Amino acid sequence: AGATQREFAGALRARSLLAAPMRAGGKQAGAIVVTDPSPRTYSREEITALQTLATDAAVCLASAHLLEDLAQSNDEMRSAREQAVQSESLAAIGRLSASIAHEFRNPLAGISAAAQALLKVSDRDPGNVQLLQIIDRESKRLNRLITDFLQFARPRQPALRRVTVSALVEGLLPSLAQELADRVRIERIYAPDVPAANADGDLVRLVLMQLLVNAIQAMPDGGLIRIRVAAVPLRGLPAVEISIEDTGPGLPPADLGRVFEPFFSTKKTGTGLGLAICHQIISAHRGTIAVQNVPGGGARFVLVLPGVRSGSAPPAIGP
Ligand SMILES: Nc1ncnc2c1ncn2[C@@H]1O[C@H](COP(=O)(O)OP(=O)(O)O)[C@@H](O)[C@H]1O
Ligand SMILES: [Mg+2]
Structure with a gap:
């Protein structure tokens, strides 16, 4: 090791150098190096002391790694167990x-x-x-x-087609007539030049129905639902934003982060599955869905669906 040691000493501008390997459990974790700018020899005691220090350091380092590994495998085990429980109860x-x-x-x-x-x-x-x-x-x-x-x-994979969202909205409104009664008005604002969504029309209709029924249920004394469709970018690509806003009481701040959880419901006869389904469907489309309170009361659900890129989806069949 003499030549390497001399080279190393030169690089460190040291005239003398003492190195002790950090070895623990048969593994070399590094070395502790002591240098001196002037030439000198090291005593037996100094060499022993440095060796002891290096071994102790190696043991410390190894234990730290072990602890880290342990913590990590603990985390992995916990999330695997949680996943198993969840998928098992989902299957059930x-x-x-x-x-x-x-x-x-x-x-x-x-x-x-x-x-x-x-x-x-x-x-x-x-x-x-x-x-x-x-x-x-x-x-x-x-x-x-x-x-x-x-x-x-039992969610199904979206069958992606070219979907004109405004037409989809217009198509589903008649089926809500009974729920709307004469209490709730629906206003639609369709921006010009909105791209077609690359989406499963049946699944998107299901999402919009859930959001609209929720909005209607949030306004037992009547109110206004505003549906807006506009073009937005999503991950730098053309996309469609649909926002559904009501004039109900909105959501308590503590609920904002929980409404998409399965079985979360504040209604007497609610299943708490509506928004969980929405989240599932929109995620399967690689879109986004979020909720916020509208200043002055009311909830606003905003979802973004990827737009059709030219030639990326076949035209829709039927109306
Ligand atoms: N437009 C809204 N205004 C106020 N709260 C809402 C609205 N939409 C959803 N929520 C809240 O989110 C909860 C979960 O909704 P959802 O998943 O559709 O289940 P459910 O309608 O069966 O309760 C509702 O119970 C309600 O507390
Ligand atoms: Mg609901």
């Missing part, structure tokens, strides 16, 4: 909801159809009509609940 929910849907869907459709048929031929006794309307409404609500569970527990 999936199986459960599939069987619920099987058992409930058909009789529900029968109940709803029977109520509707009776409504058509009914003797116009206001009491009977009202009861039939309740049967019809509640069976539809149950049907929606089941649909939510199924959608959440």
